[in-house]
Amino acid sequence: MWTLNGRKAVITGGTKGIGRATVIEFLELGAEVLFTARNAEDVKKFQEELRDLKLPATGIVSDCSLKQSQETLSLWIKENWGTVDVLVNNAGINIRKRAQNYSEEEYRKVLEVNLVSPFELSRRLYSFLKNSGKAAIINVASSAATQDVGTGTPYAMSKAGLLQQTRSLAVEWAMDGIRVNAVSPWFTETPLTRGYLEQKEKIDPIVNRTPLKRVAQAKEISSIIAFLAMAKSSYITGQNIVADGGMSINAI
Template identity: 40%
Template sequence: MNVLPSFQLKDKVAVVTGAGRGIGQAIAVGFADAGADVVLMARTMSDLEDTAKIIQEKGQKAYVYPTDLTDHDQIHTSVESILVETGKVDILVNNAGMNIRSSAFEVTDQEWQTIMDTNLRSAFWMSQKVGKSMKEAGGGRIINIASVAGTTALRTGVVYASTKAALIQMTKNLALEWGEYGINVNSIGPWYFKTPLTEKLLKDEEYLSAILDRTPLKRVGVLPELVGPAVFLASDAASYVTGQTLFVDGGMTIYGF
């Protein structure tokens, strides 16, 4: 008898927001490697097409849905179209996110709203819309990309940190409310990873040194190291895991920063 649970995503349909580059692209491609067909959502069509090409070269289907995820109506329209085209959504990854590095004294109303809409509001409306289809289908997996900033104070901006803390709490509440429908809701909390968005920061030797001082593994992460945790949470291997945040942080949350 084989007691090892399956980490495969064969015959699954996954939706990944912010899938044009960085963390979203890495997870989308990783899901394809695990056997899933992937729906790609973000604003920029050219980025989505680049990701789609990689997935298609692996023999999996890629569906491109350029969407402004801060727009509730666009989310509604895109998800409705996705469900018609694919017939189902088994996995949702709410990855779309951004930051504006203003001090608390300098945050403007527009900055507050933009970060909140991108990081938090979009994740809720995507979860609500896709979650309804999962309820009807008898279950599914939702994974929110949070951050270590959601649990410890960082010098990355109070608004960003607030959205990530809210995402972690939203994960718990949705897991509690939707567990009876077979919907597992979890989140991943990364620390610093090498992405297009962090490239400039990580070139600052003083800043990088401060990061590594608070990282037991003494290095920043590389994107493939986020793929395994995402595939795990999306797969049958995590069938009894819900309401949790898996920190992929090189041990950073042992300290704080």
Template identity: 45%
Template structure:
């Protein structure tokens, strides 16, 4: 295998790595021979996954932390500093959503979505910047959403956080280029994950989604994970500040 298409010996921190797109990304990175550390809120699910990989002879590190809490994010920073001398790859994948009409959100719900989807990433990026800078060429991939570009009827607060995340991606790609840190984002459309399940289980909503998707199917988490892996590889060494839609063509649809 060409050295441009591997993650061999690269250190990678992946948040929300026990389900959905995060889990698929962990599996992809393991196959590409990266050293992986998984962050998950549930101790039970984290230990189950760690044990599963251990039985297969695969060493994966784990940190149990609720990324929406400042004290827990501080724990992640300390754990990574103890684990590795530098960090090559950071995948900001954790997100949450509450689907409501705009005027129905409580202040607490608004704050929780903001803290989980945006503030947590802002905080991790700044605290881990020195560790990323220690790498000769590091890569940050933020998992955004096509909700940052289009109305998809899935809650304004979620969409706001994802739009801000895309701008953060563009800004840091310029500011941190001097530190040999690339910053990109991927924008999935509806993907077969636990977060999307309530929507996909609604037959009318599913039909509407498929009608607006040129490829006429729902994405699998592995398809998003492969795009994330590409952005982490040396093969994408000249790609930064880019937001890649992984949406089956949805973002290109106008009137049909």
């Protein structure tokens, strides 16, 4: 049962960081994968890399915050699969500023991509997930959902909302055979965080606060996502797995 053989998985934001690691992990575990990303060149390059690794997957250029992109994704699934076993809502953005310095357009964009889009995509793919009879949605949240970790208020708001979205849908869709869980990483080495973590004044307090004395690697988060997609986790729903190296329990 430690496998994803035959499982059809949709992974958003699949060419970089945690999304990229999740695509590779799912393929290695036997899943069929459809991944999305906004940049056409990134999608093409990653598909070629996967083909060289003999891990073929399908990539679609898609901004999941846009209705048209969601419709394109849904149409592809209808024409090629007819069902979805796993949805990983990983795509996300951040803009780090003090609260008073955000434009309305900026903070609404963060909320749209990180919170509204997972809800809309989950709803749009609901019938495909229900067809599975044993589907799993995994939302990639953040430690920022429950603590102030200096990522900016809109990002924290969006991830906190994503946790409650996870809990509510887990209850509402349980009768449809759809489990819904979340993973909340602490700082993880990805293209999104690289510039921030390269600053000594930023990385030192993070590492000092973390008992394991390092940030996470993307593959450490993807393994949790894979577990939540497996039959091995069949009695887990509505939960948030915190992967933070012990940061949240380190009072001193």
